Amino acid sequence: MPAAEPNTRLPTKRLCIKRRRHGIFQLVAIEEVIELLEQEYGRRDWEQEGEPVDVLIRTILSQNTSDRNSGGAFDSLKASFDNWEAVASAPVECIAQAIESGGLFRIKAVRIKQLLQQIEEEQGHINLDSLKSQTMTEAEGYLMHLPGVGYKTARCVLLFSLGKPSLPVDTHIFRVAKRLGLIDSRASIGKAHVLLQTQVPPSRAYQFHVHMIEHGRQICRARQPYCSRCLLRVACPNLLY
Numbered sequence: 688m689p690a691a692e693p694n695t696r697l698p699t700k701r702l703c704i705k706r707r708r709h710g711i712f713q714l715v716a717i718e719e720v721i722e723l724l725e726q727e728y729g730r731r732d733w734e735q736e737g738e739p740v741d742v743l744i745r746t747i748l749s750q751n752t753s754d755r756n757s758g759g760a761f762d763s764l765k766a767s768f769d770n771w772e773a774v775a776s777a778p779v780e781c782i783a784q785a786i787e788s789g790g791l792f793r794i795k796a797v798r799i800k801q802l803l804q805q806i807e808e809e810q811g812h813i814n815l816d817s818l819k820s821q822t823m824t825e826a827e828g829y830l831m832h833l834p835g836v837g838y839k840t841a842r843c844v845l846l847f848s849l850g851k852p853s854l855p856v857d858t859h860i861f862r863v864a865k866r867l868g869l870i871d872s873r874a875s876i877g878k879a880h881v882l883l884q885t886q887v888p889p890s891r892a893y894q895f896h897v898h899m900i901e902h903g904r905q906i907c908r909a910r911q912p913y914c915s916r917c918l919l920r921v922a923c924p925n926l927l928y
C-alpha cells in the first residue's frame with residue numbers, strides 16, 4: 688500500500704512564520720479551514736431552532752452560563768407562562784423565579800421583560816416574523832437596537848431561526864480564529880464579527896459556526912489546546928504544543 692501523500696495544499700509552519708515576518712495578515716485561507724473542518728467533523732445542514740422570539744430569549748438566557756443551565760431556564764420560563772405577552776406583563780420577580788437555574792437571573796429577567804415590551808410596542812405583538820422579509824442588514828439592525836442585544840445575540844436569531852447566512856462569533860470562534868490568524872489578535876469581538884462575516888462564504892456560515900465551536904471545545908481549548916491532535920496544525924501560526 689503506497690504511503691499517504693503529504694497534504695501540500697496548506698502552507699507549512701515555516702511558510703506561515705515567513706508570511707508573518709513579511710506582514711501578511713491572513714496566514715491561512717479560510718476556505719481551507721472550512722474544508723478541513725468538514726473533513727474532520729462532517730457536513731452539517733441547517734435546521735431551524737425555533738421561532739425568532741424563542742431563539743432571542745434562549746440566547747439571552749445562554750449568556751454567561753452553560754447550555755444545560757440556560758436550556759433548563761428556557762423550558763421553565765415557557766412552562767411558567769402561557770405566552771410571551773404574559774411574560775412581558777409579569778412582575779420581574781416572577782420572571783426571575785422562573786429562570787433562576789440560568790445564572791444572572793435577576794439581570795436577565797429585567798432584560799427579557801424590557802425586550803418583550805419593546806417588541807410589543809413596536810411590532811404590535813410579540814412576534815418577529817416581519818424580519819423574515821427583511822435583508823440581513825435590516826434585520827440585524829432592528830435586533831441590535833433592542834435593549835441588551837449585541838452582535839452575537841442578533842446573529843443567533845438570524846442564523847438559527849431565520850436561516851439567514853449570518854455568523855455569530857462566540858468565545859470559541861473568537862479564540863480559534865485569532866490563533867489561526869483569520870483575524871488580528873487585537874481585534875475586538877465586534878470587529879471579529881465584521882471580519883469573519885466578510886470572509887466566510889454565505890453558504891458556509893452555518894457550518895463554519897458549528898464546526899469552529901466544536902473544534903474550540905474539543906481541540907483548540909482555551910487552556911492547553913491539543914495542538915498535536917489538531918488537523919489545522921500544519922497551517923497554524925500559534926501552534927503551542
Ligand code: SF4
Pocket residue numbers: 863866867906907908912913914917918919920923924925926927928
Ligand atoms: S494548532 Fe493548536 S492553537 Fe492552532 S488551531 Fe490547532 S489547537 Fe488551536
